[in-house]
Amino acid sequence: MSAATTLSTGSPVTAPAPDHRPDTPAMVSVDCPAKTNLTLEVGASRAEWGGRHELDTIYCAISLTDTVSATVKPTGTGFSLDLAGKHLGDLASSSADMRRNHAAMALFAMAEAAGREPDIALTIDKRIPVGAGLAGGSADAAATILALDKLWGLNWPIERLREVAATLGADMPFCVAGGYARGTGYGEVIEPIDEGSETERALRADGYAGAVLVGAYRTQLSTPDVYRLFDAIGAGSGDRNHLQKAAIRLHPRSGQAVDAALEAGARHAFVSGSGPSVVAFTPTPAVRRQVLAAWERSGAVDRIIAAEAPARPHIHPHLSVTVAR
Ligand SMILES: C[C@@](CO)(OP(=O)(O)O)[C@H](O)COP(=O)(O)OP(=O)(O)OC[C@H]1O[C@@H](n2ccc(N)nc2=O)[C@H](O)[C@@H]1O
Ligand SMILES: Nc1ncnc2c1ncn2[C@@H]1O[C@H](COP(=O)(O)OP(=O)(O)O)[C@@H](O)[C@H]1O
Numbered sequence: 412m413s414a415a416t417t418l419s420t421g422s423p424v425t426a427p428a429p430d431h432r433p434d435t436p437a438m439v440s441v442d443c444p445a446k447t448n449l450t451l452e453v454g455a456s457r458a459e460w461g462g463r464h465e466l467d468t469i470y471c472a473i474s475l476t477d478t479v480s481a482t483v484k485p486t487g488t489g490f491s492l493d494l495a496g497k498h499l500g501d502l503a504s505s506s507a508d509m510r511r512n513h514a515a516m517a518l519f520a521m522a523e524a525a526g527r528e529p530d531i532a533l534t535i536d537k538r539i540p541v542g543a544g545l546a547g548g549s550a551d552a553a554a555t556i557l558a559l560d561k562l563w564g565l566n567w568p569i570e571r572l573r574e575v576a577a578t579l580g581a582d583m584p585f586c587v588a589g590g591y592a593r594g595t596g597y598g599e600v601i602e603p604i605d606e607g608s609e610t611e612r613a614l615r616a617d618g619y620a621g622a623v624l625v626g627a628y629r630t631q632l633s634t635p636d637v638y639r640l641f642d643a644i645g646a647g648s649g650d651r652n653h654l655q656k657a658a659i660r661l662h663p664r665s666g667q668a669v670d671a672a673l674e675a676g677a678r679h680a681f682v683s684g685s686g687p688s689v690v691a692f693t694p695t696p697a698v699r700r701q702v703l704a705a706w707e708r709s710g711a712v713d714r715i716i717a718a719e720a721p722a723r724p725h726i727h728p729h730l731s732v733t734v735a736r
Contacts, residue, residue: 416494416495416496416497416499416503417493417494417495418492418493418494418495418499418502418503418507418509419491419492419493419494420490420491420492420493420509435561435562435563435564436561436562436728436729436730437482437483437729437730438480438481438482438483438562438728438729439480439481439557439558439559439561439562439726439727439728439729440478440479440480440481440558440726440727440729441478441479441480441554441555441557441558441724441725441726441727442476442477442478442554442724442725442727443476443477443478443479443550443551443553443554443557443586443589443724444472444473444474444475444476444550444586444589444722444723444724445472445473445475445476445477445539445545445546445547445550445625445718446470446471446472446473446545446546446549446550446582446585446586446589446684447470447471447473447544447545447683447684447690447720448468448469448470448471448652448683448684449468449469449470449471449591449614449619449651449679450467450468450469450651450652451466451468451651451652451653451654451684452466452467452468452653453465453466453638453641453646453653453654454466454467456638456642457597460596460597463581463597463598464597464638464641465595465596465597466581466594466595466596466597466598467593467594467595468593468594468595468598469591469592469593469594469604469614470582470585470591470592470593470594470601471590471591471614471619471720471721472585472586472589472590472591472720472721472722472723473545473623473625473690473718473719473720473721473722474718474719474720474722475538475539475545475625475716475718476538476539476550476722476725477535477536477537477538477539477547477550477551477554478535478536478538478554479514479533479534479535479536479551479554479555479558480533480534480536480558481518481531481532481533481555481558481559481562482531482532482562483530483531483532483562484530484531484532485530486528486530487528487530488530489529489530490515490518490529490530490531490532490533491531491532491533492509492512492514492515492532492533492534492535493532493533493534493535494509494512494534494535494537495534495535495536495537496535496536496537496538498537498538498540498541498627498629498714499537499541500540500541500542500631501541501542501631502537502541512535512548512551513548513549513551513552513579513580513583514533514535514551514552514554514555515533516552516579517551517552517553517555517556517559517575517576517579517583518531518533518555518559520556520575520578520579521555521556521559521560521563521575522559524575525559525563525565527563531559531562533555535551537551540625540627540628540688540714540716541631542631542632542633542634543627543628543631543632543683543686543687543688544632544634544658544682544683544684544685544686544687544688545625545683545684545688546582546583546585546586546684548580549576549579549580549582549583549585549586550586552576552579552580552583552586553576553583553586553587553724554586554724556572556575556576556587557572557587557724557726558726560572561726561728569587569588572587573587573588573599573601576599577599581597581598581599582594582598582599582684583599584599584600584601585598585601586724587724588601588603588723588724589721589722589723589724590603590604590606590721590722590723591603591604591610591611591614591721592604618678618679618692618694619679619692619720620692620720620721621692621693621694621719621720622692622693622694622699622717622718622719623690623691623692623693623717623718623719623720624672624677624690624691624693624699624702624703624706624715624716624717624718625683625688625689625690625691625715625716625717625718626665626668626672626688626689626690626691626706626711626712626714626715627688627712627713627714627715627716628662628664628665628687628688628712628713628714629713630662630687630713631687632658632661632662632685632686632687634684634685636661637654637657637658637661637685637686638654638657638685640657640660640661641653641654641656641657644656644657644660647659650681651681652681652682652683652684654682654684654685654686655669655681655682655686658682658685658686658687659682659686661686661687662686662687664687664711664712665682665686665687665688665689666682667709667711668680668689668706668709668711668712669681669682669689671702671705671706671709671711672689672691672702672705672706674705675698675701675702675704675705676693676697676698676701676702677691677692677693677698677702678692678693678694678698679691679692680692680702689712692720699717703715
């Protein structure tokens with residue numbers, strides 16, 4: 412079991428800003444779920460989108476979360492970012508530029524949109540595997556947007572928060588609200604699939620709800636590399652995720668994990684987005700045990716995480732914050 416790694420920009424929170432408005436929370440924490448794609452149809456690459464491809468996808472958030480906390484710092488002290496977790500992937504490398512972290516980018520985008528200074532201390536408690544096809548970076552950006560909306564007392568409508576998110580990445584607008592949604596454009600145009608709607612009922616009837624198992628890896632896949640290989644080899648016959656064939660070509664163990672889960676009785680098992688992680692829907696405790704046993708026996712995954720689908724972000728305002736002296 413790897414020990415937790417903590418990274419910091421080195422300018423910790425000394426105390427909440429003295430001019431902090433008493434009617435707004437001193438700190439806001441947000442638990443933001445990971446994302447998978449129940450379908451992912453990939454079309455042409457569009458030059459006007461910087462080479463991003465046309466997508467038609469059904470997003471589904473799952474209850475594997477990162478927690479982002481935002482605390483107001485004294486005016487003029489700038490931002491700070493502390494990152495902790497046992498599986499930080501390439502975020503743990505000394506060369507990782509904290510200003511390019513998706514949470515920091517979301518802070519700067521929200522500060523510009525709101526006309527505020529980014530004198531904010533961000534902490535990320537990271538559990539979503541990095542570079543896994545689970546939109547962990549987008550989840551952290553979405554959590555930061557939600558936290559600042561509450562911390563700064565903006566209370567903007569979801570559409571405005573999605574507009575800010577869309578400037579940062581394709582699957583960030585979805586992460587702002589989670590649940591189920593259809594994504595089009597390059598993934599940023601979101602049509603929520605509301606609870607109780609015909610589409611949502613059909614997804615549940617088709618087994619796309621309830622207990623899931625995530626097969627995670629120490630390896631990351633580069634999303635651009637997977638899309639580039641997709642351009643060269645196309646989608647696998649019958650694959651609901653058009654990137655699955657390319658992801659498995661780059662990371663064959665994901666294909667072994669999909670096959671093992673399906674043979675063990677999973678209702679659905681597929682590569683999550685650009686991978687390498689694999690998501691299996693296990694409709695009964697017996698099937699869950701069989702998939703766990705199959706993955707452990709085959710060695711097809713490095714780590715197994717249990718979760719539920721669908722899921723949504725949870726916002727926790729803290730009226731006071733205790734600062735370690
Ligand atoms: C593949 C998907 C499926 O939901 O998710 P992940 O598996 O990464 O989580 C997304 O399309 C990833 O979205 P995201 O990771 O936000 O992509 P961006 O940062 O916007 O773009 C990163 C790179 O991915 C490629 N890209 C992304 C989106 C898109 N519709 N077409 C693309 O070709 C481009 O090479 C782009 O430069
Ligand atoms: N807060 C963050 N969490 C995860 N990855 C991040 C974050 N900020 C920047 N990144 C970078 O974004 C890349 C993609 O990360 P992630 O969103 O986890 O993967 P994916 O796009 O496959 O779902 C990683 O290589 C990582 O270096």
